[in-house]
Structures are given as structure tokens and as C-alpha cells.
Amino acid sequence: MNAPATDKELQAFYGVEVKPSEIAATLDRQRKAFDVDDLVNIAYELFGQINEQLTDGDHCEIGNLIEMAVRELIASRASHEIYSKAGMVRAVEVRL
Numbered sequence: 001m002n003a004p005a006t007d008k009e010l011q012a013f014y015g016v017e018v019k020p021s022e023i024a025a026t027l028d029r030q031r032k033a034f035d036v037d038d039l040v041n042i043a044y045e046l047f048g049q050i051n052e053q054l055t056d057g058d059h060c061e062i063g064n065l066i067e068m069a070v071r072e073l074i075a076s077r078a079s080h081e082i083y084s085k086a087g088m089v090r091a092v093e094v095r096l
Contacts, residue, residue, distance in 0.1 A: 010088065018082055027094055030077045034070065042069045070096065 010018070043050065046065055053061045071091035079089040 005088075010083070023078070023082065023089065023093070026078045026081050027074065027089070030074045030081070031094065031096065033077075034074060038073060039066075039070075042066060042073065045069070067096065070094075 005013070007018070043066070046069060049065055050062050053059065053065070068091065071094040074094045075089045075091045076086055078094075079086055082089065
């Protein structure tokens, strides 16, 4: 199993130095750009899981599902903006 690329490796590969402040600013910008259409799309994509949790009565899990999907979407958009590639910014880096 390969270890995730380090910042130094990413900078060498992509030829750009990305400062933590730039990543934070991009994540903040993408978080602020998140809107109701994005939320509707997430709810549509997760409908089966949300409906299952409603039936089971596990309402906290619905929030967890939606929160993780929001984080993943914001991270993906930030990754594309910074690196022009998915997966370079992780969902755990997103602060809501």
C-alpha cells in the first residue's frame, strides 16, 4: 500500500508550491460557495441511505452521512482548484 504523497512530493510533481494558507483560503472559498443546490444533490445521491436511517430511527447517522458528503465535495472542488486533480485535498481537512 502506498503512503499518501507529502507536500514536498506534490510540489515537485506539480511544479507549484502550495502554502498551507493557500489551501486554507481555497477550502474557505469552496465552503462558502456550497449552496442549496449542492445540498439537494447530496440528498438525492444519498436518498437510499437517508431513507434507511429514517426508518431505523438513527437520525444522528443522517447528519453524519450528509456532513461527510459535504466535506468530500468541498475537498474535491478545492483539490481541482489547487492541483487540477481529485484526491489531493482530503475531506478531513475541511472545517465546516
